[in-house]
Each structure stands twice: as C-alpha cells, then as structure tokens.
Amino acid sequence: MSSESSKKRKPKVIRSDGAPSEGKRNRSDTEQEGKYYSEEAEVDLRDPGRDYELYKYTCQELQRLMAEIQDLKSRGGKDVAVEIEDRRIQSCVHFMTLKKLNRLAHIRLKKGRDQTHEAKQKVDAYHLQLQNLLYEVMHLQKEITKCLEFKSKHEEIDLVSLEEFYKEAPPDISKAEVTMGDPHQQTLARLDWELEQRKRLAEKYRECLSNKEKILKEIEVKKEYLSSLQPRLNSIMQASLPVQEYLFMPFDQAHKQYETARHLPPPLYVLFVQATAYGQACAHMKSSQPPRQDKTLSVAIEGSVDEAKALFKPPEDSQDDESDSDAEEEQTTKRRRPTLGVQLDDKRKEMLKRHPLSVMLDLKCKDDSVLHLTFYYLMNLNIMTVKAKVTTATELITPISAGDLLSPDSVLSCLYPGDHGKKTPNPANQYQFDKVGILTLRDYVLDLGHPYLWVQKLGGLHFPKEQPQHTVIADHSLSASHMETTMKLLKTRVQSRLALHKQFASLEHGIVPVTSDCQYLFPAKVVSRLVKWVTIAHEDYMELHFTKDIVEAGLAEDTNLYYMALVERGTAKLQAAVVLNPGYSSIPPIFQLCLNWKGEKTNSNDDNIRAMESEVNVCYKELCGPRPSHQLLTNQLQRLCVLLDVYLETESHDDSVEGPKEFPQEKMCLRLFRGPSRMKPFKYNHPQGFFSHR
C-alpha cells in the first residue's frame, strides 16, 4: 500500500503545480486549457457512472492478475518467470488506469466543492439583501406612524369664529374663493388673520405701555409738586393765623375741632356734624355779612382725646357686641371678687360708663341768655344723654315758686310730648339692666344726664318700639331732619321759661304783670287782686277736691308743675289750682277754680264757675297776646280777676237780705243772664268796653 500512496503523490504535485493557473484561466481561455490540461475538460465529458464501472472492473482485473501471479509463484518453475513478467506489465497498466480515475475523482470533488461554495456565496448575498430591505421597511413604518402622530401647534390657538373671520378679514387674507372649499387653506388663512391681528394688538400693547410710562412719569412729577406744596401751605396757614383772628374767621380752630371730632363715637359725631352744619346755615341765613362771632349756635368738643383714642382703636366697633362681650368678660374675670355687692357696683359703673368725649352746644337766645347743652354718649347702653344749663345775661332774682323752672333736671322735660327723659329709649337696655340689677335709669339721670328721645334722634339713633334691633347705627338723615325743629323748640323752651321766671317774680308779690301790648284784653278797672302765688306738690294737687276732673282726664302728670293762686275781692276768695305743662306756652296752663263766697262753689255745683274755667282754659287762644305768647299765664290770671269781678257784680241780689249789694255792678253788661244755664256775660269787648255773652 505504501507504494501505491507514493505513486499517487506524483500526479498530485503535478496537479498542484498546474492547478492555480488552471483556475485562473478556467473561463477566460478554455482552448488554452485544452492545450495544457485536457483532463479538466475531460471530467465534464466523462460520465462519473461509467468511471465507477471502470474503477470496479480495473480493481477486479487487478485482483485476478494478483491471484494468477500468486498461483504461478506457488507452482514455481522457470517458465513462470516470463509469465509473471507478462502479468506484471498488465497490472501496471491497470494501475495507470486507477491513477487516472483517482485524479479525475479529485478534480470532480474540487469542482463540486467550488460549485457548492459559489452557490453558498450567492445565497449569502441574497440573505444580506433581504435583511437590508426588511430594515428599511421597518424604518419607513416608524416614520409613517411618527408623521401620523404629529400634533400641530395651531390647534391650540383659539381662532375667531368662521363667520367673523370672513366678515372681518381683508379679502387678500381670507381668499374666500379658495378657502371656502378647502379646510386646510381655510385654516391657514385663518391663522394668517390671527397672526395679523396679534401683530396689531402687540403694537397697541406697546403703545399703551409707553403711554402708561408717560403718565406714570407725569404722576411722579405732580406728586413731587404736591409734596413740596404741603410745607408751603403750612407756612401760609401759620402766617394767616393773625389775619384770621383779626377778621373773626376761626377756620383753623374749626379745622382742629374736626380733627378731634374724628375720635367721637358715631352718634356724637353725627350730632356734632349736623349741629355745626345747622349753626352755619343759620348764621348764613340771618345775615348777608360774613358770619359773626356771636352766632346763635356754637358747637364744641370737650374731654380727653387721648382717652378716646385709647378706648377706640377701631372706632367702628359695634356697641352692642362690645357691651355684651364686656358683660360676659366681667362675669368670668371678676369672679374672684369677694362680695357680690361690690362686684355688681363695678358692673353697674361699667355699664353706665360715658365716652370720654362730649359735645357742647351753646344755644344763644335773643336776650343773650344761653342754653348750654352737654351731650354724652353711654357706650355700653348705646344711648345719648344731655345735661342742660341756662345762663342769663343779667343775674336773676330767683322767686321761690320758680325753683324748678330753670333747674337742669326739668328745664328740658317734655320738649316733645311725653319725652320725660327718665326712661332709657333703647329697649335692649332693660335686659342689660336686669343683669346688673339696675331697676330703672331714673335713679341715675342726675349723674348721667337725661336720655331724651330727641337727643337720640339728634345723634341719629332710632329705636323702633315694635322690633328691637340688635345694632342701631347712627344715621345722619335722621339727625338732620330733627335738628331744626328741636333747636327751635329748645330756644322756645328757654325763652318761655325765662319769661315765666320773670312773671313769677311779679306774681309772688301779688302783681299781675300785664304788658302794654296785652292791655286791650282787659278793662281798665280790675278790682279783684291776686294775693298769693305759690308752688304746690303734685300729690297735693291730686288731693284737692276740685281738681278731680283734670286728674281723671289724665292732664295732671307728675312732669307738670303745679301752683296755687288766690284771687280776692272783698269777702270772696277764689282759689285757682294751676297745672303748668312743661310745654308752656304751646300747651296752656290749666286752671281749676274754687270760689269761697256764700258757700263753696266749684264747677260741679255752679255753671258759672265752670264757664269761668272754660274761659281761661279753652278760650286761652285770645289771651296769648303777641307771639311767642309767653305772657299767656299772666293774661290768664288777669282774666281770672276780671271774671271774678263779673261773677260777683252780676250775682243777682237776694231781695230778702237787707242792705246794699256787696259788689255794686260797675261793669257795663248788655244782659245779666243768658241761655238755659244762665251764663253771666264773661266776654269783654275791647274798644266799647262792655261785657257780653260768648
């Protein structure tokens, strides 16, 4: 076998020498190959099957030859050698054939390998191409989805509506003929329009900004100017002070007052403002000249401003709330106090506390008498009180009976009907009082001042009786509407009180001071004389037997003043019990008579006494005299004297009694009696001087 393999090597070398060149020239020059190596071409021409048959045959031949050689050798002999030689040659030929077949087989293998390789390479290229294509497809798909998912910014823009757009946009932007059908173009056009508009607005905005800048600068300049003005004005004010004083124009003072007024509680503030306004209005009405110094109404604020400041940090605090919470606080904080009495006392004091500021009102009357009013504000009760004082130009000699006329306690009583100023006008107060054990405000009015209803109204406080409100707010219009009437009433009240004061001084001395302008109401000769004029107590009046009618009619209130007059003529004594209403002289004094002459005669047993009462009480209007009729009381008393004269002189003479009449008839009368009740002629007719029946 080793010999076979070495033999096989040779063709191999040959082939390996020629093989590379063979491959290069494989296709380019087949003819040349045919020249050098026919074997490679031969492969294509030969059938591998037949080669395999050939190979089998050759191998069989060899095997037979080998077996014949073996046979010949084993028989041995000399002639055999030639035969063996012959056979050897034959087997060599067969070997040659085998070699040839081997080469062919190799070439074929190589060729097959090449073909496979070539095909494989082709497949690889195709595969690669496929991969590339797949990748490209994927990429494109991604791009497509990306495009599909794309959101445009314009969708977020709030565009003007379609109609508006076609209405407002200029045609070169709207391009109606193009955009009507094409929503894309339409949107574009609308966006264009939007842009256009925004540009314009931006322009406007810039303009406005610059404008604002300009104005700000102006303001700055003006501010600077104003701030520089203040010191200058101050200096001018300072300089003008002496001039003001010289010209009696207290502007500065008024300014200071207003400054203080800011710390007043609301009701006092309302009062202050309204009273000042009223005072100024009056001063202007009275004279065309500049306001005089001696104006009739002057307003001032008294008290400590600092205390007020400390008290009212926020001045708008609701009073009711405060008082409520105060009361509760007191209950909790003061529990440690030892005695209940002291505690209650403190609570009472707290409840009745006044505001530290008060308003002073000076009302000047014609005769230079002044009514000083001081208004206080009770913070926790939310009511206002007033204290009054009257000063006169000349010192008055006070008659005994005039004691109460000008007393601060009663001078303003019943300014309006029924306004005694002794009850609290705020219905809520009663509950507050119950808490601290105050029975009525009556016991405190001397200290606190009187809470008249008109005072509340001047302060703009209104307490409706039907529905108590929790908070009562000071109201300017209420105050303004009551200011004028109240001021007039106050003035009338002071004047009538002063007039009464004067009259009383005379009456006490038995003189009925008839003034010259009332003289015509009475005959020249009046014989009856007033001999007594004294004040009596309300209780005493109520107990008089001839005043029952007045008491029953409810005309004898305890706020009235009561007097007893005694008129005499000879043996006849006429007692007159007089009720003086605080509203004198608009409400007349009421007389009740009792005549002691030939028995006691009163209105219940003598019609003429009743007629005399009616003459002074009901027909008082003709006795008023010239306005403002302050002389009414005097005239009524004088009239009473005249009436007594008439009564006595016309009394029918009793024929059975001897002697002359006690009172000869001196008055001229048309008739002595008239009518079913036999009235006497009480009516005096002025110029003729006779008496007739009413």
Next chain:
Amino acid sequence: MERAVPHAVPLGQVEVFQALQRLHMTIFSQSVSPCGKFLAAGNNYGQIAVFSLSAALSSEAKEESKKPVVTFQAHDGPVYCMVSTDRHLLSAGDGEVKAWLWAEILKKGCKELWRRQPPYRTSLEVPEINALLLVPKENSLILAGGDCQLHTMDLETGTFTRALRGHTDYIHCLALRERSPEVLSGGEDGTVRLWDLRSAQEVQTIEVYKHEECSRPHNGRWIGCLATDSDWMVCGGGPALTLWHLRSSTPTTVFPMRAPQKHVTFYQDLILSAGQGRCVNQWQLSGELKAQVPGSSPGLLSLSLNQQPAAPECKVLTAAGNSCRVDVFTNLGYRAFSLSF
C-alpha cells in the same frame, strides 16, 4: 321697672286742647229721631252729634257704638234746643233756627235744609233761642228766648206769623197744653204765662216767686223748666219745683229739692226732674221722692224720653248736662251706660 304713668299716650298740644274742650263741654239739648233709633245731642260749641241708640243698646255693642255716628258743626254758638218733626231735626241756639233732614243727617257734609231768624228788634246782641215747641195741630213751631217774645213760625211756609209779647225777661222754657191750643212759657222774670194761640193773647200769668211756699229768693226768681198735663203744671228753677193746678192758679205740691231744677217732665204717674246735681229725680205727685238715680254728669240740663212707637227696643231715658256724656237709662232705676262725644 318704670313706674306706670296714669295714661299711656303722651299729650301734645292738640290732644290737650281736645281734652280741655271735652272737659268743658255742656250738652244743652237732645232729640230723638222719628224712627226712634237715633239720638241727636247739641253742645255748647255748636256741634250736633248723632248717636245710634239701636247700636249702643244692641247685645253686641262695643265702645265705638257709644261714640257719635256723626258729629257736625251746626251753629256758631251753643245749641240750646232741638226738636224733631216726622222728617226734620230743628235746632236753635244763637238766634237762628236750622232744619236738618233726618234722612241725610248721617251722611258726611250734611247741609242744613233751611235756616230762619225771627224778626228781632235789638241789634246790639242777637238774642238766643232757648226753647222750641212744635204745635202739631196747626203745623207750626214756637220759638222763645232772649228777646222775651214767643215767635210762631208756620212750618209750611216758613214765615213768622205772630209774636207774643208779655215777658219782661228772657224765656227759658215752653210747654204745650194738649187739649186746648194753649202754650205755657216760663222765663227769667219768674212768671209762667199761659197763651191762647187762637187769639194770640196772654190768658193767665202766674208769678211763681210771689208764692211763699215755693219762693227761694237766694236762688233768684227764674223759671227754668216747665211741664204740663191736662190741668196740671209743674215748674221749677230759682223757686222750688212745684206742682200747680192751672185753673185755680194754686200750688198744690212743693217738691223738697234744694238744687234748682233745669228740666222736668211728666211720665205716667211720675214727675221726672233734673238739674244741679248728678241725679235724675223721680217724684210721686204727692211730693214724695220716689227715687234718685245718679248719672255721670255733675249737673243735668235735659232729659229725653224715647217713646217713639217705631222702635220699642230703644225705649230709654237719656239725660245730658255739664259733661260730654249722655247718660242712658234703660229703665228708670238705673244708668246703663253713657254715650260720649
């Protein structure tokens, strides 16, 4: 708590004046309407108030029904006397007599139907009319008062036909004798005079004050009230209330009443009288005081008996005088309530 005051409403100027006016009011005259359901009352301010008796007497009467249905200003001066015919209310006082239609009197703004003034001779002061008397037989009205005369007025024509002169002072009261056409008048001069209407002559004069039984010089002579029934006559005033027999001109009974009487009337077999003092007095003819029923006024000036057959339920006695109230007596024994101006 605050002390209670005597009255709830404070009095202003107007209220005080009104209260005083009411306090000094005197109701001089009364007259019942022909239907018997209404009562007119005239006061010293010249006002006439008409009250509804039927409403005030009904079972569901309230306070308001005791107030006048209507009040109007009839005269300038006091309304001293009133009478009712079957259609009219006649009122007089200050010299004039005015007629009002009962049918329209309850309406607002009622105007008088007519007014007449008797021919007076004096001009200085208009004399008052103190008494009116209807004479149904000859359909005339007799007026008497300040000018001391009796004027007869024909109600048909409204003319004054006669003037009967004789009194020397003013006349207080008149009374008609039912059978014969004779009229009695009593006056300030203290006489009661009997007049014959046919002849217009004074028939008889009784000078009451001259009779000692009834004379009371300290009260004066005047005859304030007068009533007559057939041959009997009762009169009073300054002299005591006395029953007279007319034909013999003699006082038969003197009633023991100190106060001067201002109104007297016969009622069945009683004599009712009123005057100074609160009471309505009921007398037997024999002179006994049967009863004294107190009223609400300190003095009474007029009594009125509502005997209209048309309204038997309103048969009451009313009395008025020196107050703004008219007392209503549903029976003679007691004052039921008061109507008030």
